[in-house]
Amino acid sequence: MAEKKEKKSFSETRVYPIIFMIIVALFFGSILAVFYHSTTERIQEQRELRLRSAILALFDLPLDDIQESYERYIIEQETAQLFYYIAQADTLTLGYCFPISGTGLWGGISALLAVNNDFNEIIAFHILDQNETPGLGGRITEESFQNQFADKEFIIENRIIEFRLVSENEPTERREVNQITGATASSQAVVSMIYRNLRQISQLLEISYE
Amino acid sequence: MNKKEIFINGALNDNAIWRQILGICSALAVTNLMLNSLVMGLGVIFTLALSSFTISIIRDYTPRRVRMMVQTLIIASYVIMVDIFLKAYYPDMSRALGPYVGLIITNCIIMGRAEAFAQKNNPFNSLIDGVAAGAGYTLVLLLIALVRELMGFGSIFGLQILGDWWVSWSIMVMAPSAFFVLGLLIWFINYRYYKKPA
Numbered sequence: 001m002a003e004k005k006e007k008k009s010f011s012e013t014r015v016y017p018i019i020f021m022i023i024v025a026l027f028f029g030s031i032l033a034v035f036y037h038s039t040t041e042r043i044q045e046q047r048e049l050r051l052r053s054a055i056l057a058l059f060d061l062p063l064d065d066i067q068e069s070y071e072r073y074i075i076e077q078e079t080a081q082l083f084y085y086i087a088q089a090d091t092l093t094l095g096y097c098f099p100i101s102g103t104g105l106w107g108g109i110s111a112l113l114a115v116n117n118d119f120n121e122i123i124a125f126h127i128l129d130q131n132e133t134p135g136l137g138g139r140i141t142e143e144s145f146q147n148q149f150a151d152k153e154f155i156i157e158n159r160i161i162e163f164r165l166v167s168e169n170e171p172t173e174r175r176e177v178n179q180i181t182g183a184t185a186s187s188q189a190v191v192s193m194i195y196r197n198l199r200q201i202s203q204l205l206e207i208s209y210e
Numbered sequence: 211m212n213k214k215e216i217f218i219n220g221a222l223n224d225n226a227i228w229r230q231i232l233g234i235c236s237a238l239a240v241t242n243l244m245l246n247s248l249v250m251g252l253g254v255i256f257t258l259a260l261s262s263f264t265i266s267i268i269r270d271y272t273p274r275r276v277r278m279m280v281q282t283l284i285i286a287s288y289v290i291m292v293d294i295f296l297k298a299y300y301p302d303m304s305r306a307l308g309p310y311v312g313l314i315i316t317n318c319i320i321m322g323r324a325e326a327f328a329q330k331n332n333p334f335n336s337l338i339d340g341v342a343a344g345a346g347y348t349l350v351l352l353l354i355a356l357v358r359e360l361m362g363f364g365s366i367f368g369l370q371i372l373g374d375w376w377v378s379w380s381i382m383v384m385a386p387s388a389f390f391v392l393g394l395l396i397w398f399i400n401y402r403y404y405k406k407p408a
Binding site for chain 1: 268280283287291297299
């Protein structure tokens with residue numbers, strides 16, 4: 001397309017492209033700003049709802065009304081270095097839930113880990129966010145993988161243990177979990193993440209197993 | 211060219227993937243599940259149609275030297291809208307697609323249509339062309355996903371089709387299979403429908 005001569009001369013000046021660009025950028029920028037602003041609350045709500053329902057699900061608490069159940073059963077606890085949740089039914093403490101994170105093959109993994117009162121057994125484990133290969137490492141979010149950690153003891157001989165991986169479909173002992181075929185790195189990442197976080201949490205909460 | 215011709219050309223004759231070999235990246239990345247492919251396709255149709263439309267509206271005022279900047283800006287705006295929309299209303303889908311929604315910005319088809327069509331045609335025709343190119347892209351994604359999901363998971367749209375006797379091919383879930391399936395598809399269509407001039 002050749003420069004159009006018949007256009008008014010302003011469009012041929014050097015400042016015209018700059019002014020044009022600024023106007024277009026401002027226009028689309030403000031549309032996006034409005035769009036973003038009108039949805040942030042909803043996005044935030046969705047995120048919170050998801051987190052809350054995940055926490056409730058860890059302790060098998062009712063999910064009919066997430067807000068109500070959450071307020072009734074979950075207490076948020078914050079210490080200087082640690083933020084966690086306490087699940088409580090009336091006066092009975094059901095367990096603790098810790099947000100944990102680690103590094104996977106392609107990016108960060110964040111998860112929730114619920115442990116019992118004695119701090120020696122995992123109640124349940126749930127992955128919130130991960131960026132593993134879809135269909136391979138991404139399968140760490142599948143129930144069959146995550147549920148393996150439920151009711152698993154992590155204190156053996158007074159020490160926090162790291163679970164060992166064995167191949168898929170093989171029977172497991174109490175120290176072992178089935179890995180995902182074709183996704184050893186991601187499976188290992190989850191196991192190491194749990195181990196590292198449990199150690200850190202036990203140090204921060206000054207829990208001793210001697 | 212009338213509207214119908216524009217559509218058929220954009221979606222089939224000049225299909226972005228099998229004819230122009232554009233947009234391959236996302237076609238490889240998201241096609242292990244049909245649902246992901248469909249949502250990705252819809253996102254691309256939306257972005258493509260509206261960005262072509264917008265670019266066409268302002269085509270006479272856009273200084274030639276900054277036109278690519280303008281196009282990128284417009285495309286990015288629509289993509290961010292899709293991304294925010296999915297996050298707000300379909301958070302599960304947003305998580306499943308991960309970074310690929312944002313990467314629609316770099317989808318060559320969109321820039322390609324903007325340069326090749328919207329820059330020279332009226333807004334309404336550009337809109338049709340955008341929808342057509344997006345539909346063509348979605349069609350290919352769904353075809354690849356059909357093969358990959360069926361063989362990789364034994365299901366279609368998450369619905370288990372093949373029984374327990376089926377041993378899932380894990381390669382179909384991984385990236386290499388997308389190359390094979392896409393390659394075969396491009397070869398087949400070009401061999402079958404596009405005859406070389408003698």
